[in-house]
Amino acid sequence: MTFEVTPGWLNWYEGPAKPRFKVPEGAVDAHCHVFGPGHQFPFAPERKYTPCDASKDQLFALRDHLGFARNVVVQATCHGADNSAMVDALQHSKGMARGIATVKRSISDAELHALDAAEVRGVRFNFVKRLVDFTPKEELMEIAQRIAPLGWHIVIYFEAVDLPELWDFFTALPTTVVVDHMGRPDVTKPVDGEEFQRFVRLMDEHENIWSKVSCPERLSISGPKALNGEQQAYQDVVPFAKYLVERFPDRVLWGTDWPHPNLKDHMPDDGLLVDFIPQIAPTVELQHKLLVDNPMRLYWPEEVK
Ligand SMILES: O=C(O)/C=C(\CC(=O)C(=O)O)C(=O)O
Numbered sequence: 001m002t003f004e005v006t007p008g009w010l011n012w013y014e015g016p017a018k019p020r021f022k023v024p025e026g027a028v029d030a031h032c033h034v035f036g037p038g039h040q041f042p043f044a045p046e047r048k049y050t051p052c053d054a055s056k057d058q059l060f061a062l063r064d065h066l067g068f069a070r071n072v073v074v075q076a077t078c079h080g081a082d083n084s085a086m087v088d089a090l091q092h093s094k095g096m097a098r099g100i101a102t103v104k105r106s107i108s109d110a111e112l113h114a115l116d117a118a119e120v121r122g123v124r125f126n127f128v129k130r131l132v133d134f135t136p137k138e139e140l141m142e143i144a145q146r147i148a149p150l151g152w153h154i155v156i157y158f159e160a161v162d163l164p165e166l167w168d169f170f171t172a173l174p175t176t177v178v179v180d181h182m183g184r185p186d187v188t189k190p191v192d193g194e195e196f197q198r199f200v201r202l203m204d205e206h207e208n209i210w211s212k213v214s215c216p217e218r219l220s221i222s223g224p225k226a227l228n229g230e231q232q233a234y235q236d237v238v239p240f241a242k243y244l245v246e247r248f249p250d251r252v253l254w255g256t257d258w259p260h261p262n263l264k265d266h267m268p269d270d271g272l273l274v275d276f277i278p279q280i281a282p283t284v285e286l287q288h289k290l291l292v293d294n295p296m297r298l299y300w301p302e303e304v305k
Contacts, residue, residue: 003038003042011267012260018065023287028291032074032256034055035055059071071089072100075099075124086100123144123152124157124180147175148175155180156179158183178209178298182240183211187219199211212254213244213290216234242279245280258270
């Protein structure tokens with residue numbers, strides 16, 4: 001099957017810079033995706049966008065180029081609940097990738113166990129309205145109850161304005177909960193303002209809630225963009241991510257978000273995105289927790305003594 005990309009689609013950046021920041025040995029890119037290739041792993045009929053292809057081999061080449069050791073491959077909504085492209089990536093990673101799946105209530109126990117055997121370690125619940133149709137919360141809670149005994153966790157994606165309405169559901173989840181992209185704060189509002197502090201309170205009051213301090217390129221309004229060698233990219237996002245890294249050093253994760261679906265303005269140079277990390281994790285100790293200790297504890301606990 002061949003697919004036409006969504007009009008205006010930006011392809012991922014080819015030939016990224018070699019990062020100046022050397023990530024610690026064993027670093028994990030804890031948020032990235034694979035798309036297709038569409039002829040091998042067709043995109044889902046219910047998808048809200050059609051991306052360009054972004055294969056596992058291209059993902060692993062980027063991992064090596066950036067100096068990372070491992071990936072967490074997150075099921076993207078363009079593949080719906082057909083996890084086969086993501087699972088194929090895990091199976092070709094030589095144990096260096098783990099996955100987050102999307103599942104429906106109708107999934108059988110045998111299918112869940114097959115995903116577990118393929119090194120999936122969690123499910124993603126997406127509440128971003130432009131990306132998915134609505135799923136009733138009782139269905140999601142039923143899925144949560146079924147995956148909890150596997151030792152899996154739940155990744156949630158939502159926008160900051162929706163947190164009040166989702167709060168009770170999130171805080172009732174029975175597993176570790178990982179929030180994508182800091183709950184998508186509006187970075188034109190202050191760090192100590194009501195909206196971001198609501199998110200901080202969520203993490204303060206609930207020790208099972210973690211955050212990815214990822215996606216400055218998606219959240220930034222004023223830039224500058226991670227292009228053309230820029231070493232001080234996305235200044236408006238730095239205070240938000242740094243705040244979380246310093247306040248919750250043991251519950252933060254970082255990922256490239258390659259291949260950066262649905263960006264409209266520019267496609268970042270992934271090498272320069274890696275150079276963003278020391279801005280938000282200024283010490284060697286914080287960098288090691290963010291890039292190695294925390295993701296290893298969550299995704300490869302059997303390797304952590
Ligand atoms: O890549 C991300 O994390 C963010 C996405 C895409 C997405 O979540 C998906 O398709 O599943 C976005 O904001 O468009």
